[in-house]
Amino acid sequence: MTMGLQGSLFGAAGETSLQPLSAVRRTPLTDGAWIDVLPGWLAGADTLFERLSEHVPWRAERRRMYDRVVDVPRLLSFYDEDDELPDPALNEAREALSRHYADELREPFRTAGLCLYRDGRDSVAWHGDTIGRGSREDTMVAILSIGAARSLALRPRGGGQAIRRALGPGDLIVMGGSCQRTWEHAIPKTGKPVGPRISIQFRPRGVR
Numbered sequence: 760m761t762m763g764l765q766g767s768l769f770g771a772a773g774e775t776s777l778q779p780l781s782a783v784r785r786t787p788l789t790d791g792a793w794i795d796v797l798p799g800w801l802a803g804a805d806t807l808f809e810r811l812s813e814h815v816p817w818r819a820e821r822r823r824m825y826d827r828v829v830d831v832p833r834l835l836s837f838y839d840e841d842d843e844l845p846d847p848a849l850n851e852a853r854e855a856l857s858r859h860y861a862d863e864l865r866e867p868f869r870t871a872g873l874c875l876y877r878d879g880r881d882s883v884a885w886h887g888d889t890i891g892r893g894s895r896e897d898t899m900v901a902i903l904s905i906g907a908a909r910s911l912a913l914r915p916r917g918g919g920q921a922i923r924r925a926l927g928p929g930d931l932i933v934m935g936g937s938c939q940r941t942w943e944h945a946i947p948k949t950g951k952p953v954g955p956r957i958s959i960q961f962r963p964r965g966v967r
């Protein structure tokens with residue numbers, strides 16, 4: 760699939776490189792949750808976007824909602840821990856994250872979930888990554904965002920003030936601590952004319 764990028768948003772094509780993760784900034788949330796943010800972690804995000812949008816086997820999914828089956832409003836591709844990642848830049852990103860968070864996470868990031876939001880109508884609803892161990896254990900989910908800027912919204916599960924972080928091309932956000940079970944996150948739809956975005960989520964084994 761080839762998705763057009765707006766020239767004004769993306770720089771000249773080139774190779775990708777990662778900035779040092781020592782520059783990441785942590786924001787504590789409530790109940791032992793936190794987020795780490797590093798804007799512009801990946802340089803050359805436009806190049807990676809072009810490669811992934813073309814070479815990843817994007818899948819459309821359908822989901823039951825009450826008495827109807829509806830299209831999931833984004834395209835998906837999942838790489839389990841033994842699968843070859845679709846681009847060497849993703850191996851580098853996963854290794855860098857595993858190295859940086861080794862002492863705190865005490866296990867490497869293993870899987871990569873990729874989502875393609877084709878435009879502002881694509882979204883993901885409020886949820887925590889609680890299918891696996893995230894429902895009972897502290898863990899981390901690291902998201903590398905490339906393509907058009909979109910907001911990631913977060914809110915405490917029991918109710919409370921939501922926050923938003925705008926994720927631009929190459930930006931990193933890591934949700935850590937109890938974030939998956941005590942907070943929820945979403946990519947809200949937007950009426951603004953936004954281009955396509957790819958989210959790359961790295962997770963440890965058994966977190967989904």
Ligand SMILES: O=C(O)CCC(=O)C(=O)O
Pocket residue numbers: 872874883888902904911944945946958959960
């Ligand atoms: O698009 C994103 O960055 C968030 C993706 C997400 O929350 C998920 O797929 O579980």
